[in-house]
Amino acid sequence: FCSFIGNYYSDSPKYLYEYLYENYNDKYDFVWVLNNKNVEIPGNPKKVKRFSLDYYREVARSKYWVINGRQSDILVKRDDQVIVSTWHGTPLKKLGLDIGNIHSRNPNLKQSYIDVSKEWDYLISPNKYTTDILKSSFGYQNDILETGYPRNDILYKYNEDKVNQIKTSLNIPDDKKVICYAPTWRDDEFVDAGQVKFKLKLELNKLKEALSDEYIILIRTHYFISNNLDLEGVGDFAIDVSKYDDIGELYLISDILITDYSSVFFDFANLKRPILYYTYDLEKYENVLRGFYIDIHEEVPGPLLRTTEEVIDAIKNIESLKEEYGDKYDIFYERFCSIDDGNASRRIVEKIWE
Numbered sequence: 001f002c003s004f005i006g007n008y009y010s011d012s013p014k015y016l017y018e019y020l021y022e023n024y025n026d027k028y029d030f031v032w033v034l035n036n037k038n039v040e041i042p043g044n045p046k047k048v049k050r051f052s053l054d055y056y057r058e059v060a061r062s063k064y065w066v067i068n069g070r071q072s073d074i075l076v077k078r079d080d081q082v083i084v085s086t087w088h089g090t091p092l093k094k095l096g097l098d099i100g101n102i103h104s105r106n107p108n109l110k111q112s113y114i115d116v117s118k119e120w121d122y123l124i125s126p127n128k129y130t131t132d133i134l135k136s137s138f139g140y141q142n143d144i145l146e147t148g149y150p151r152n153d154i155l156y157k158y159n160e161d162k163v164n165q166i167k168t169s170l171n172i173p174d175d176k177k178v179i180c181y182a183p184t185w186r187d188d189e190f191v192d193a194g195q196v197k198f199k200l201k202l203e204l205n206k207l208k209e210a211l212s213d214e215y216i217i218l219i220r221t222h223y224f225i226s227n228n229l230d231l232e233g234v235g236d237f238a239i240d241v242s243k244y245d246d247i248g249e250l251y252l253i254s255d256i257l258i259t260d261y262s263s264v265f266f267d268f269a270n271l272k273r274p275i276l277y278y279t280y281d282l283e284k285y286e287n288v289l290r291g292f293y294i295d296i297h298e299e300v301p302g303p304l305l306r307t308t309e310e311v312i313d314a315i316k317n318i319e320s321l322k323e324e325y326g327d328k329y330d331i332f333y334e335r336f337c338s339i340d341d342g343n344a345s346r347r348i349v350e351k352i353w354e
Contacts, residue, residue, distance in 0.1 A: 089263030
């Protein structure tokens with residue numbers, strides 16, 4: 001199992017592993033690729049660091065690989081091996097072969113999408129919309145399992161004890177509501193292959209002044225983003241959770257999500273809680289950098305906001321916004337979330353491993 005190139009114990013590989021361990025631990029040996037081998041994992045599987053000698057040995061010997069992105073193109077699987085790609089989100093931004101001009105230092109990036117996907121035996125999708133996009137963006141020819149995402153199982157199977165446990169681990173006061181801000185990265189802000197410098201545009205000092213009596217804010221940057229956040233002056237209001245392994249657990253404790261063009265809002269919508277879109281560079285992102293698969297102006301279940309002041313106003317009036325976007329939210333949920341029900345892992349395991 002490998003999630004986000006070995007940086008986290010998270011995402012759909014985590015939930016597939018936990019289901020397999022709970023139900024089939026007598027049939028399989030499990031190996032996790034983790035760059036930090038001190039991460040605690042239920043069942044105590046073997047842990048190997050990515051690109052170590054142990055890593056190559058286990059990759060070569062394994063029957064199944066479970067990944068949530070593109071595997072390294074230096075790996076070539078044996079004929080009898082099975083690669084399960086869960087991917088890592090319902091696409092809003094143009095992806096892979098569907099992008100026009102890619103801002104990257106890898107001139108062969110599009111070809112790598114084709115090459116690695118040829119080796120996938122199964123690709124996991126949460127809805128028909130994503131199925132169609134993954135086929136076109138990867139030129140994918142093999143089986144797509146439209147089962148829902150294992151990583152969203154937790155959004156249907158949790159209790160208050162779990163929520164309180166997560167809040168306690170982050171030192172969140174009981175009397176505060178939680179905002180989660182999860183922006184994506186910008187393709188034109190790369191500093192090296194796979195590394196991006198990103199400057200936070202949301203003015204946290206203004207949010208603190210206006211909202212800190214009622215809220216705290218969690219800042220969750222994209223895993224590509226390499227620089228640490230500067231939270232000087234707002235440390236008692238904002239918490240950097242960029243390295244928190246499982247974003248699904250952050251959804252559970254969040255009353256409001258703020259994002260931009262990240263796919264996180266497709267998953268968060270399973271909870272039917274308010275979503276705000278801080279899209280200060282919408283024209284550039286839409287027309288120059290990437291482009292979108294859906295009409296972001298008409299189809300997303302929340303307002304497009306351009307300034308910090310607009311964000312503050314939206315949060316202060318969140319109840320009226322919930323009512324305003326209620327019908328649009330219902331349509332959005334039916335299109336993108338209706339397959340997820342907490343049982344995606346079971347469906348996938350029954351199809352592949354049974």
